[in-house]
Amino acid sequence: MNNKKNSMIKDWTEIIIRLLFFITMPAAFSSGFLAVKLMFTAIGSAEPINLDSMWVLIFLVGFTILFGRFFCGFICAFGTLGDAVYAASGFVQRKLLKRKKQLSIPEKPAMILQKLKYIILFLIVVLCALGVYSNFSGWSPWDVFSRLMIFRLPGEGYLAGCVLLILILIGMAFQKRFFCQFLCPMGAVFSLLPILPFSRIHRNQDSCIKGCNACKKNCPVHIKLGENMLHDGECISCEKCRMICPKKNLIKPESKLFRNDTLCLLIKAALFFVFGTLTGLCRFG
Amino acid sequence: MKNTGMVIKFISLLLILGSLGVYQTIAAARAEQRAATAAQIKVTENRPEKPADAKYLDGVYEGEGFGFGGDIRVNVTIKDGNIHAIDVLEHSGEDDEYFRLAVGMIDKIIESNHPDVDTVTGSTFSSQGLLEAIRSALEKAVKS
Known part of the structure; x- marks a missing residue:
C-alpha cells in the first residue's frame, strides 16, 4: 500500500516537472545544440570560438556528467512530446482499435537504428565546418517545433522541416522515445559523455526474481542492465526501470544519500531550473 | 573491469577539451593579430567628420x-x-x-x-x- 502511494507521488512529480520545463524551456535542446553547431562553424572558418554562446553547452555537458542524462529523461521538450504522443497513440490503439499490445519496432532493428543519431550528428557537424549549414536551415524539424511552441506558423522555406517533423511525430506514435534514441544529435553528444558512478543505476542481479526482466521490458531505450556496460550511454535516466522493479533492486547511490527518490528528482529539477535560467534557457527569463 | 567504458570516455573528453583549448588559444592569437592590422588601416582612412554625401539626417x-x-x-x-x-x-x-x-x-x-x-x-x-x-x-x- 505504502509502495503504491510512493510510486504515485513519484509519477505525479515527474508529470509536474516535465510540464514545467515543457512550458518554460521548450527550446533548451536546440539552444544547447546551437552551441555545438556554432563551435564547428567557428572551427571551420578558423575563427576563435565565441565563449558567450558556449555556456549553455558547458552547463548541459557538466550537468550530464554529474547527474546522468536527467536532461533527456525529464527536461527536454522533445522527449516530453515523444512520450505524450506515444501515450496518446497507445490509448487510441487499445481503446479504439482494440489492440492488446501497442505496435512498436522490434528490439534488434531498434538497437541498430540507435546508431543513426551519430551519423546525423556527424553530418550536421561537417556541414557546419564547411560553412554550408545555413543552406539547410529549412530542414530542421526542431526549428519548426520551437516556432510552433510560441504559436507561430513556421515561415516559408520550412517545408522540409515540417515534413520531417510530421514523420518524426508518426515515428513517436510507434516507438517509445523514437526521436531521442534514433535521431537526436544532442543525445548522441550526451551518450558519448562519461557519467559519474554516483549517478548510474546498479542492478543487484543476485536478488532478482528468476526470469523477471521487468526492468529490461520497461526500458524505452533497450538497455540491458548489468549485461552490457558499453551500451549504458544510451540510458536517459528516465527511471522507468526503477519505478517498475518489484524488488527495488535497481540502486542509484544518490538516492541512498537522500533516501527518497522524489526528493532527488526535485533537487535535480530545481538545480537545473536555476542554472538553466542563468544560462538563458528559460523563455520567460 | 566495470568502469572501463567510463575511463575511456573520460580520457576522450579530456582529449577533446584539450584540443579545443589549444585551438582556441591559437585562433584567439590570430584574431588579435588581424584586429591589430585592421586597426592600423582604419586610422589611415578615418571616417570624415561630416561627409558631403552623408545619406542620413541627424x-x-x-x-x-x-x-x-x-x-x-x-x-x-x-x-x-x-x-x-x-x-x-x-x-x-x-x-x-x-x-x-x-x-x-x-x-x-x-x-x-x-x-x-x-x-x-x-x-x-x-x-x-x-x-x-x-x-x-x-x-x-x-x-x-
Whole structure:
C-alpha cells in the first residue's frame, strides 16, 4: 500500500516537472545544440570560438556528467512530446482499435537504428565546418517545433522541416522515445559523455526474481542492465526501470544519500531550473 | 573491469577539451593579430567628420521588425550624418541565446555605416527581424 502511494507521488512529480520545463524551456535542446553547431562553424572558418554562446553547452555537458542524462529523461521538450504522443497513440490503439499490445519496432532493428543519431550528428557537424549549414536551415524539424511552441506558423522555406517533423511525430506514435534514441544529435553528444558512478543505476542481479526482466521490458531505450556496460550511454535516466522493479533492486547511490527518490528528482529539477535560467534557457527569463 | 567504458570516455573528453583549448588559444592569437592590422588601416582612412554625401539626417529614429516570436523595436541615432548608435528597445519575443547572436550585427552596421550586413547563422529569425527594424528606422532618416 505504502509502495503504491510512493510510486504515485513519484509519477505525479515527474508529470509536474516535465510540464514545467515543457512550458518554460521548450527550446533548451536546440539552444544547447546551437552551441555545438556554432563551435564547428567557428572551427571551420578558423575563427576563435565565441565563449558567450558556449555556456549553455558547458552547463548541459557538466550537468550530464554529474547527474546522468536527467536532461533527456525529464527536461527536454522533445522527449516530453515523444512520450505524450506515444501515450496518446497507445490509448487510441487499445481503446479504439482494440489492440492488446501497442505496435512498436522490434528490439534488434531498434538497437541498430540507435546508431543513426551519430551519423546525423556527424553530418550536421561537417556541414557546419564547411560553412554550408545555413543552406539547410529549412530542414530542421526542431526549428519548426520551437516556432510552433510560441504559436507561430513556421515561415516559408520550412517545408522540409515540417515534413520531417510530421514523420518524426508518426515515428513517436510507434516507438517509445523514437526521436531521442534514433535521431537526436544532442543525445548522441550526451551518450558519448562519461557519467559519474554516483549517478548510474546498479542492478543487484543476485536478488532478482528468476526470469523477471521487468526492468529490461520497461526500458524505452533497450538497455540491458548489468549485461552490457558499453551500451549504458544510451540510458536517459528516465527511471522507468526503477519505478517498475518489484524488488527495488535497481540502486542509484544518490538516492541512498537522500533516501527518497522524489526528493532527488526535485533537487535535480530545481538545480537545473536555476542554472538553466542563468544560462538563458528559460523563455520567460 | 566495470568502469572501463567510463575511463575511456573520460580520457576522450579530456582529449577533446584539450584540443579545443589549444585551438582556441591559437585562433584567439590570430584574431588579435588581424584586429591589430585592421586597426592600423582604419586610422589611415578615418571616417570624415561630416561627409558631403552623408545619406542620413541627424536625429533619433525608431524602427520595427518581426523577429522569432514578436516585434523587435530599435532606436537608431544618426550623428554627423553617420549611424552613431543602435539601441534595442524591445525584443521580448526572442530567445535570449539567439538574440545575443543577432545583436553582434549591430557593431558591424555601425562600423560599416550601412545596414547591408549578413544575417547571423543559427539565428536567422532574430537577425532578420533586427535588420528589418534597423532598416525601417534608417528609411525614416534618409535625406529626401
